[in-house]
Amino acid sequence: MLTKIISFFLENKFLTFLFLSLLIILGIQSFFNLKMDAFPDVTNIQVEIVATSPTLSPIEMEKFVTYPLENSLRGIPGLSTIRSTTKFGISVITAIFKDDVDIYFARQQVFERISGIMGKLPEGVDVEIGPITTAMGEIYQYTLEWEKPPSNNEVENLTRLRTIQDYLVAPLLKTVEGVSDINSFGGYIQQINILTDPLKLYKFNLSLNDIYDALKNNNLNVGGGIISKHSEQLIVQGIGMFSSIQDIERIVVKSVDGIPVYLKDVADVNFSHAFRKGGAIKDGREEVVGGIVMMLRGENSREVVKRVEKKVDEINRENILPNGLKIKPYYKRSEIIEKSINGVVKAILEGAILVIFVIFLFIRQLRGALIVVLSLPLTAFFTFLLMRIFNISANLMSLGGIAISIGMIVDASIIQVENVQRHINESVGERFSTVLKSVLEVRKPSIFGEIIISSVFLPIFSLQGMEGKMFSPLAITVIIALICSLTISILFVPSLCYIFLSSSRKGETFLVTFAKRIYLPVLQFALKRKFI
Structure with missing residues (x-):
């Protein structure tokens, strides 16, 4: 079966390049659509x-x-x-x-x-x-800052900031797709204090329960139904909800001989703030008010941060907030993601350059080295495609799996290219049969080698809890990358060798010659003395 598949790709070079082009396009598209985060979600x-x-x-x-x-x-x-x-x-x-x-x-x-x-x-x-969020859901943090504070009273400014944050900024940011909640911090939560005078309560024979009941019963809007008049319908409604401190002060708490006793007669009503147990300090100098954007569980943090940034830019640009107030971010998950991914990509590129250098030193065949190196991006694109299909996020662990498997990824391709090159140099027969024979000779070692290497990572899947969630993406990515590299080496590398490799009469490189001078005597010594 495998022989027929390899022969099919060797005979149909156009389809081979068509599949490779499709793989590259789908791989690039999959990479940009992968869920990206700094670390795996272990919650x-x-x-x-x-x-x-x-x-x-x-x-x-x-x-x-x-x-x-x-x-x-x-x-x-x-x-x-x-x-x-x-x-x-x-x-x-x-x-x-x-x-x-x-x-x-x-x-x-x-x-x-x-x-x-x-x-x-x-x-x-x-x-x-x-x-519906997790401990990894804090993707965007910001503070609210005035261009010029409206008051010289710091407590009043912080109270106003917290009110704007709770009733204006948070509802606006909650409309962003992928945002689960907004956690507010800092400032003072505004409330209305009613401070009763015990002597006045005693004077009018009132208790605190009487004040409580009066507040509860008066802060209501009551519907009275509908009155039909000719061709019109009039809605009857009793408006009793408080809209100002004056409305609260004018509540009648008791009537003495037909004379009303208002709340302002027995208590002082004023704006204040709730008791708090902490605050938020910026740079150790000034107190601030801000919020934390919580991402919905399972969302793509990079995309959600982009949407939040777009919404924040819209709010700041259109001056939606009063008195020149602006939203100033100080933490973005996307920055950590970019730094983590850039670090991994840098490691992959450095590893690829080192692989190219080493391969060229040993093979001393530029075309063969390029074919082996070409298997690296092809394997990466194939891996990204499968990661998207199986919903594996791109993070420090999963991309790190690709980085640490660079050397293992090119193993199968090196075996194929080296053996095909040797047979082309030695053979004078038909090129197609020579390449096919070369590939079939080493297919079993290639397959068994990749399977053995992949099996080394299987015990990681036995880890439970947080450890399992942390390291499983690494093991999964390594195994997927090895399977992809094996597929590339068996299906596509033979076709590339068939097209690009040519007979070369160059001798062995000095490194191979030097290694043989050391290895062959040791091998002969060991074969003659098997008991050792």
């Missing part, structure tokens, strides 16, 4: 649940929130581990699933379990599921 399948409450202590959060939520998750199909962290006012629960579980199935199961227990949690507890 497991996990769903994060965040529960918050502004009033519960760590003990109460653990007892009344964390434990019921954890208990509700038990028994979910494919669930491996549950871990949690509980602090004042917040509980973070992480449900870890087996690697073969679909992330969307896992989230659906978690959502159903949480929905069934929400009614049993304390009042005021908010529970939400984290975004």
Whole structure:
């Protein structure tokens, strides 16, 4: 079967070059469409649940929130581990699933379990599921910077920046395809404080519950239905939502002898900010507000970063943000990807140059050396094509596999070229049969050699967990590259030899001669003394 295939490619040189051209085009296209990242994503399948409450202590959060939520998750199909962290006012629960579980199935199961227990949690507890992202999802980080701050009050400026970040910048960036979430940091979260006066409350016989109920009942919009009048329909609506501090101050909390008692009579209402536990400092000098763009799990980080950069340029160019505010990036995953890939490409090129030099020294046949070297890019293009088909991302480990296998990639081609060249030099018969005979002579050593080398990397697939996810791309890429090089050497290299190689009467190179002078006596000595 293999003999017929080799003969077919030798007889149909046009089809051979057509296949090579197609391989080159598809390989280049596949390379530019590969998912690219700096490192393999070693995170497991996990769903994060965040529960918050502004009033519960760590003990109460653990007892009344964390434990019921954890208990509700038990028994979910494919669930491996549950871990949690509980602090004042917040509980973070992480449900870890087996690697073969679909992330969307896992989230659906978690959502159903949480929905069934929400009614049993304390009042005021908010529970939400984290975004569909991983620890490797932080692809773009930025800060918001004024051209000229609108106020001399630093706290006021930081509060305004955080408000713009949460309600304007983050929603705009979430529209970018491939973005899962925007994590905001720094500044002060704006809130409205109502500071009651105990003496005035006592004077009007009011309690804090009365103030709370008045705020709750008045901050509402109520629909009143529709009134039909002639050919028109009028929508009736009661507008009660607060739109300013004055609206809050004019809330009636009590009526004494027909005289209303307003909230402003018993409390001071003003803008303020929530208590915070940290801040963000830039260059160790000034406090800033910014965000982290989180990539959707499984997306191409290089492409998502490009889309985010395009959106940021649009926001800055069209002055969408007020007061000359600009988005200033300080971290882009694409820069790390480019540096990692450039480093690997540099190593591949250096290795290829070294291979060319060594091959030429030993073969001393420029055409033969070029055919062997040509197998390097052809193997690389073939490898990129298979990587795209099998959805293997291009990262430091997978491309590193190609780099470390350069010497192994050309082994089969060197064997083919050297043997064909020797037979052409020695033979005076038909060229076609000479090349075919030369290739068939060494096909078994070539195949067995590549299989043996590939089998060396098989134990890597036995690694589990993070180690397996880290090193498996390297092993897979090396094995794919070796298989591709073997395919190139058997199918295409014979045709190239048939076309380009010619009879050469040049003797052996001095390196080969020198090696023989040392090797042959040692070989004869060993053959005569087999017992050694």
